[in-house]
Amino acid sequence: MSTDPRAGEAAAYVEPQILEELVSMRASIDNIDATLVYLLAERFKATQRVGVLKAKHRLPAADPAREKKQIERLKRLADDAQLDPEFAEKFLNFIIEEVIRHHQAISASAGATTEDTAAHSSADTSEAGSAYDAAETENR
Amino acid sequence: MSTDPRAGEAAAYVEPQILEELVSMRASIDNIDATLVYLLAERFKATQRVGVLKAKHRLPAADPAREKKQIERLKRLADDAQLDPEFAEKFLNFIIEEVIRHHQAISASAGATTEDTAAHSSADTSEAGSAYDAAETENR
Numbered sequence: 001m002s003t004d005p006r007a008g009e010a011a012a013y014v015e016p017q018i019l020e021e022l023v024s025m026r027a028s029i030d031n032i033d034a035t036l037v038y039l040l041a042e043r044f045k046a047t048q049r050v051g052v053l054k055a056k057h058r059l060p061a062a063d064p065a066r067e068k069k070q071i072e073r074l075k076r077l078a079d080d081a082q083l084d085p086e087f088a089e090k091f092l093n094f095i096i097e098e099v100i101r102h103h104q105a106i107s108a109s110a111g112a113t114t115e116d117t118a119a120h121s122s123a124d125t126s127e128a129g130s131a132y133d134a135a136e137t138e139n140r
Numbered sequence: 141m142s143t144d145p146r147a148g149e150a151a152a153y154v155e156p157q158i159l160e161e162l163v164s165m166r167a168s169i170d171n172i173d174a175t176l177v178y179l180l181a182e183r184f185k186a187t188q189r190v191g192v193l194k195a196k197h198r199l200p201a202a203d204p205a206r207e208k209k210q211i212e213r214l215k216r217l218a219d220d221a222q223l224d225p226e227f228a229e230k231f232l233n234f235i236i237e238e239v240i241r242h243h244q245a246i247s248a249s250a251g252a253t254t255e256d257t258a259a260h261s262s263a264d265t266s267e268a269g270s271a272y273d274a275a276e277t278e279n280r
Contacts, residue, residue: 008206014197022199025190026206032183033210034217036176037228041221043172050165057154059162066148066166070173077174081181087238088177094234098227 006030043095146170183235 006026007019014022054061071089078088146166147159154162194201211229218228 005209006206008203008209010194010199010203013199018193018197022190022193025186025193029183029186029190030210030213032179032186033214033232036179036183036231037214037217037223038221039172039176039179040227040231041218041223043169043176044223046165046169046172050162050169053158053162053165054150057158059150059153063148063150066146069145069148070170073170074173074177077177078181081178083177083181083184087180090238091176091180091234092173094231098230 040095180235 004023006023010022011019051061053059071092074088074092075085078085144163146163150162151159191201193199211232214228214232215225218225
């Protein structure tokens with residue numbers, strides 16, 4: 001019997017060569033998942049950089065035209081990859097939701113430190129606020 | 141002014157070199173998104189293969205011990221990647237939810253074709269049913 005922890009509960013049910021096949025397939029799924037995690041981390045870093053650039057140059061945080069094009073493109077790519085195009089759109093919306101959640105958390109913690117920023121001009125405070133907005137909404 | 145469609149609405153607001161920087165960053169985000177789509181398609185293909193193997197050898201569809209280990213591992217990887225570990229868990233759950241949705245759609249369409257399968261023995265029908273279950277729940 002295989003001792004690979006990826007065999008999990010299946011180890012009790014099947015013959016060794018089937019288990020080996022299952023373990024090998026699960027190892028591929030695990031590799032894909034690791035790649036997804038590192039890639040998602042990189043995506044959030046990229047959107048964070050765009051957010052900083054937008055805040056620095058006082059650009060609007062949201063860009064509906066860009067978002068529309070991104071969704072259309074992802075659906076085309078999904079179709080080519082034999083992935084449900086509706087899922088691709090749902091996936092992009094899932095990431096955007098996560099970003100909004102981050103944004104709300106940052107806004108809440110910014111509100112908790114109002115006294116620290118009271119010494120600055122209102123323009124400075126506003127800029128800091130829009131930096132958060134831009135950094136957290138350019139994920140589309 | 142850049143004519144790259146990735147400039148989007150920002151084209152109306154900033155000087156060309158800033159716009160160029162934004163367009164370059166967005167091109168990176170688009171490349172990451174394409175990779176994510178193709179990788180997700182590959183992940184669904186892998187879990188589909190595992191599902192078929194499980195159905196063929198009458199293995200249980202769900203494996204809570206495996207799922208628990210996957211979540212722990214993804215959280216560790218997320219931490220290493222400087223990605224919110226809670227997000228990594230949410231991400232895995234998002235994929236599982238999608239799989240359940242597929243499963244329900246397949247079950248519904250299987251129900252609609254009951255007359256086609258009525259000629260087969262009940263054991264065959266049961267096996268086909270569990271094949272769907274296994275194929276659609278091994279995503280953890």
